[in-house]
Amino acid sequence: MKTQVLLDLTTHRVVSLVFAEGQCHDFKLFKKSIGGTLPEDLLVVDLGYLGILNFHENTFIPAKRSKNHELNEEEKAL
Numbered sequence: 001m002k003t004q005v006l007l008d009l010t011t012h013r014v015v016s017l018v019f020a021e022g023q024c025h026d027f028k029l030f031k032k033s034i035g036g037t038l039p040e041d042l043l044v045v046d047l048g049y050l051g052i053l054n055f056h057e058n059t060f061i062p063a064k065r066s067k068n069h070e071l072n073e074e075e076k077a078l
Contacts, residue, residue, distance in 0.1 A: 004029050
């Protein structure tokens with residue numbers, strides 16, 4: 001079972017909780033549950049949500065270090 005939890009970072013309360021049976025990609029689960037977020041909500045997600053900006057503009061995807069790309073100081077600070 002796949003679980004997706006949306007938290008309010010100011011109050012640390014659960015905003016939305018979504019479940020999926022079996023295997024389900026993170027972004028596919030998000031698209032099924034998009035009604036749980038408001039446009040002004042800031043979403044902080046990982047690289048499993050590439051393409052989310054087409055559905056929710058107020059989203060932050062942090063940079064990730066790879067074998068061929070080290071993070072610079074600005075990327076590390078985010």
